[in-house]
Amino acid sequence: MDEIVNELQAVPWPVVAPIIIIQFLLMVIALIDCLRRGGETKGPQWVWILVIVFGGIFGPIIYFLFGRRND
Amino acid sequence: MRQWIILFKKEVKExxxxxxxxxxxxVFILLGLTQPVVSYYLPDLLEQFGGLPEGAAAAFPVPTGSQVLAETLGQFSQIGLLVLVLAFMGAVAGERNNGTNIMILVKPVSYASYISAKWAHMVLLALVSFTAGFIFSVYYTFLLIESVPAAHIIQGALVYGLWLTFVVTVVLTLSTIIKSPAAVAFLTFGVTITLSLMSSLLPEIMTWSPGMLSSHSHSFFMNGYGNEGFWLSLMCTILMIAVMLSLAIYVFRKKEMAVHTT
Structure with a gap:
């Protein structure tokens, strides 16, 4: 347990936090768009949700570029 | 002019x-943020996870500020350009395929303003994204590594912005000529990769090339002036942008005329 705490404290949070926040923001925007569209995605919606959530930085980008119909 | 503004607003709204x-x-902000952080912590990361022999990480010194800025532009040139080109590949071709442009062109809209409004909007979006990403990159570089003279940064960024404008113009022009958006993207990458590759392999005969602009911008970060032949490639790029834009308008007018008369 102590080791994990130490490791976490070693992470330079002030530097890393903005990156995580912005990446999260991108994910949320993609999710909102995906859900708002309902079934209007190329391919099944639940696959795109998985891609957005677990695809790292590229998940939302790929969704925005290729996931939407009549763009 | 009022008509042009309406078309431009339509693009922005869309x-x-x-x-x-x-x-x-x-996406650009994310790329801009990540690069300085990765450069700064690379020795640490290699030490912890790289499995390198003791002391080998010392062979990777933290780069200078201008190097990090140049690396950021490298990221923009890869993932950033990929995103821009793929996002814009359907600019004209897509609208033609789904019929939106017929709705617009039945109104007395000039072909030139239709294309130039599209172009202006694409360039604006590309440059705003680039600027936003680059500001974050500069901030992190100053914070973590070292400061670089502001004049160098601004000059380098302007030069790089012209390269982005060039690529966006290529996308738009190809998009008016070719029907398939995928082919537009593919050809644009072909053109940009060929230009940058030729420029780095044969710098002597490619001094005019727009592909030289990114290496000129690196030189601006480093020394505050471009490499030899900077003005030539600057002028050629501006000229090529103007020619491509006129070509796009010409081709578009011809194609639409053909559609409307038959």
Missing amino acids: SIRNFKWIWIPV
């Missing part, structure tokens, strides 16, 4: 509605 005005700048 891109706000499909979130392009949010997600493309966010």
Whole structure:
């Protein structure tokens, strides 16, 4: 347990936090768009949700570029 | 002029509605933030996870500020350009395929303003995204590594912005000529990769090339002036942008005329 705490404290949070926040923001925007569209995605919606959530930085980008119909 | 502004507003509205005005700048910001952090912590990361022999990480010194800025531009040139080109590949071709442009062109809209409004909007979005991403990159570089003279940064960024403008113009022009958006993207990458590759392999005969602009911008970060032949490639790029834009308008007018008369 102590080791994990130490490791976490070693992470330079002030530097890393903005990156995580912005990446999260991108994910949320993609999710909102995906859900708002309902079934209007190329391919099944639940696959795109998985891609957005677990695809790292590229998940939302790929969704925005290729996931939407009549763009 | 009023007509042009209406067309331009239509482009902006469309891109706000499909979130392009949010997600493309966010992607650039993410790229801009990540590069300085990665450069700064690379020795640490290699030590912890790289499995390198003791002391080998010392062979990777933290780069200078101008190097990090140049690396950021490298990221923009890869993932950033990929995103821009793929986002814009359907600019004209897509509208032609789904019929939107017929709705617009039945009104007394000049072909030139239709194309130039599209172009202006694409360039604006590309440059705003680039600027946003680069500001974050500069901030992190100053914070973590060292400061670079502001004049150098601004000059380098302007030069790089012209390269982005060039690529966006290529996308738009090809998009008016070719029907398939995928082919547009593919050909644009072909053109940009060939230009940058030729420029780095044969710098002597490619001094005019727009592909030289990114290496000129690196030189601006480093020394505050461009490499030899900077003005030539600057002028050639501006000229080529103007020619491509006129070509796009010409081709578009011809194609639409053919559609409307038959």
